[in-house]
Amino acid sequence: MGLLASWYYGWFLLRVPILVRARIEEQPVAPACPSGIVKLLAEFVRSASSPEQFPADGLPEIAFLGRSNVGKSSLINALVGQRGLAFTSSTPGRTQAINFYRIDGKYYFVDLPGYGYARVPRAATESWAKLIEHYLRERNTLRLSFLILDARRGWMEKDLDLKTWLEAHRRPYLVVASKIDKLNQSEQLHGIKAIRQHAEPLPFSAVTGRGVREIWQAISKTHQL
Ligand code: GDP
Numbered sequence: 001m002g003l004l005a006s007w008y009y010g011w012f013l014l015r016v017p018i019l020v021r022a023r024i025e026e027q028p029v030a031p032a033c034p035s036g037i038v039k040l041l042a043e044f045v046r047s048a049s050s051p052e053q054f055p056a057d058g059l060p061e062i063a064f065l066g067r068s069n070v071g072k073s074s075l076i077n078a079l080v081g082q083r084g085l086a087f088t089s090s091t092p093g094r095t096q097a098i099n100f101y102r103i104d105g106k107y108y109f110v111d112l113p114g115y116g117y118a119r120v121p122r123a124a125t126e127s128w129a130k131l132i133e134h135y136l137r138e139r140n141t142l143r144l145s146f147l148i149l150d151a152r153r154g155w156m157e158k159d160l161d162l163k164t165w166l167e168a169h170r171r172p173y174l175v176v177a178s179k180i181d182k183l184n185q186s187e188q189l190h191g192i193k194a195i196r197q198h199a200e201p202l203p204f205s206a207v208t209g210r211g212v213r214e215i216w217q218a219i220s221k222t223h224q225l
Pocket of ligand 1: 067069070071178182205206
């Protein structure tokens with residue numbers, strides 16, 4: 001097993017397939033979507049539990065990574081302007097596969113299972129660990145990853161491990177500080193300053209919409225989108 005797989009090993013909940021995770025619908029556009037068009041089409045394509053199930057159409061991909069319950073699904077929903085596209089849960093460690101959402105028919109948002117949920121039988125997580133490592137290591141169409149941190153908690157050990165891994169494998173990534181609305185002004189300054197020790201974060205709130213524009217701008221700068 002590779003390094004990243006070992007890192008995930010023991011941390012994922014035995015993941016139960018989510019039957020209806022999203023619907024195909026026309027989405028109201030996010031405030032500053034790169035194309036500047038009025039409508040953005042965001043569609044759930046599939047949940048993959050093995051590399052053979054990854055889409056094969058070669059469209060570029062943006063991956064979303066983070067601890068379980070960090071707000072990954074809420075971020076994806078906020079970016080596409082629809083609450084129900086990615087499944088959100090207040091239950092940490094809620095099971096999920098690697099979920100692919102096609103955006104505007106041009107690229108994918110890829111929602112990877114959250115890490116850091118400890119109540120997971122070791123054996124149950126091994127195949128997931130391999131799958132995620134396979135995705136991050138081998139996926140040629142991966143253009144950018146968002147590493148999402150809870151603004152209240154900042155960097156935790158596994159976040160730093162993942163950051164180190166992404167850098168070692170030359171995977172471009174940006175850091176998002178999520179749930180920023182849960183902090184008051186001085187806590188925000190303190191939290192962002194702490195995150196800055198390792199990387200400049202994009203502050204984000206799914207509640208207020210703060211950061212959506214900046215995150216779209218970052219996505220639009222990604223090559224070949
Ligand atoms: P995931 O497990 O990383 O996909 O996290 P979810 O998107 O399911 O969010 C986990 C919980 O945090 C849910 O109860 C969300 O409503 C809540 N949440 C997510 N983002 C935000 C945010 O920006 N602000 C606030 N206040 N709550 C959030």
